[in-house]
Amino acid sequence: MARPPLPIGTWGAIRTEKLGLNRFCARARFRDYDGKTRDVEATGTTGPAAIRALKEKLRDRVTPNDDEITRETRIDTLADLWLEQMVAEEQVVPQTLNTYTSSLRSKIRPALGDLRIREATVGRLDKFLREIAAEHPSAAKTAKVVLGQMFALAVRRGAISTNPVRDTGRLRTPKRKVAALTDDDLHAVRAAIRQWQAPTPGKSGPRHTGDLADIVDLMLATGARIGEVLALRWGDLDLGAERPTVTISGTLIYLKGQGIVRQEWTKSDAGYRTLVLPSFAVGVLLTRKVAAVDSSIDAVFATRRDTWLAPNNVRRQWRRARDEAGLTWVIPHTFRKTVATLIDQEADTKSAAAQLGHGSEQVTNRHYVAKPALAPDVSVILERLGDQGDTSRAT
Structure with missing residues (x-):
């Protein structure tokens, strides 16, 4: 009866042989991970040393192949x-x-x-x-x-x-409470921007434009990401329609060696969407259109060099504007969450998800809508704890 093969990844009896003065060789048959059995050997100054070296070699054994990746690859x-x-x-x-x-x-x-x-x-x-x-x-x-x-x-x-x-263990991200802006917060945001944009006597450097205020207004009017708002082109707008719209069809990204470029698609398939604009946003855009100069990239928000306005620069401007207004917790994404929260309150989560370009209502509800936990209606049960005609309390 034929001897059964060694299990994959194991070896047979180890044999030692003296090769010369202070030089020993240990050998064994090893069944590789491709199913083939091969001779493996290692040397040492003594028999036990050779056996230890062989066992380490067998432990780290990898099936011979012509690939460039092995267990020894860094x-x-x-x-x-x-x-x-x-x-x-x-x-x-x-x-x-x-x-x-x-x-x-x-x-x-x-x-x-x-x-x-x-x-x-x-x-x-x-x-x-x-x-x-x-x-x-x-x-x-x-x-x-x-x-x-x-x-x-x-x-x-x-x-x-x-x-x-x-x-490896599951990595848990601390759950953050969704924070949306109140009416008072919105007043403070706009006041902070007006103060930041106001000219300061004796201050050097280029004069602040009205871009920051307009960008914030469009984020509040659409719920779009900052990169999506900054990627808007005049061709994406239909301001003359009975119900003026904007189509979110791309976003700005940074590419090494190229700088800020417009990516011709949104973060997800659901992100490609057409939104009806509220009147205050239409007013902002019409005002910009009147003052706009010719742009080779057709950008609603272009730099003085006719390039795309970098999202990081806008974030930096906002951080400076909010510093003295006690609004350090407000980031551009807060405007997006404010839009989602308002739509969820006045309409439903499905509408909020569609406005933000989410493929899942669960994402919108969990990460973008600020609301307290709603307990189930157990008032009938709790009624038993009330005063059920206790005559002892009667006068």
Whole structure:
């Protein structure tokens, strides 16, 4: 009867042989992960030393292949190969690739780059991610996505059999209370912008334009993201219609080597939408149209050099405008949440989701609508705790 084959990833009896003075060789038959059984050997100055060296070699054994990724490949190299594949296959949009590259540069490479793939254990990766999450939860989630895809590539190339990132702990992002602007807050926002835009005697530098006030008004009128508002072209507007509209059809992104460019699609399919404009927004746009100069990019908001207005510059302007108004908690996304909250209150969540360009009402309800938790109506049950004709209290 034929001897049964060794289980995958195991070896048979270890044999030692003296090769010379202070030189020993240990050998064993190892069944590789491709099912083939091969001779593996290691040397040492003594028999036991050779056996220890062989066991370490067998422990880290990888199926021989012609691929460039093995268990001995450094994570730095794995990152480079993964990025090359992402670029070649155009798996993600450029801004997402920039985010991944930034995570590699600032988080992953400094901490893990010199490790070999076999050394990236579940425990080591879990500790790395938890340390980042303690200070920057969103950065930890990005790093986990990047590492997960990198090690998935290593699995596909046969370097490892399982992806260690899958077994790391779940990263929990602290839930933040959705904050929307009240009427008083809106008055304060506009007052802060007016004060910031007012000319200051003796102040050097270019005079502030009315862009910030108009941008904020359009965010409040549409619920659009700041990049979507800044990507608006005059051709996206129909101000002469009985019900004036704007079509959100793109957004601004930053590309390395190109700067700020207009991406000809929105964040999601649901983000491509046509919105009916309230009258105050129509007034803002008509005023800008009258004062507008010819623009080669047809931008509603263009710089003096006829380029797209950078979202980061607008965010910086808003931070300066809000500093003295006690509105440090208000960010551009707050205007978007204010729109969602108002529509949810006056109409429904479905309408709010459509206005914001969300594909899911759950996203809108959970992250964009400010409202207190509504308890179920148990007033009939609680009625039993009331005074049920207790005569002892009668006068």
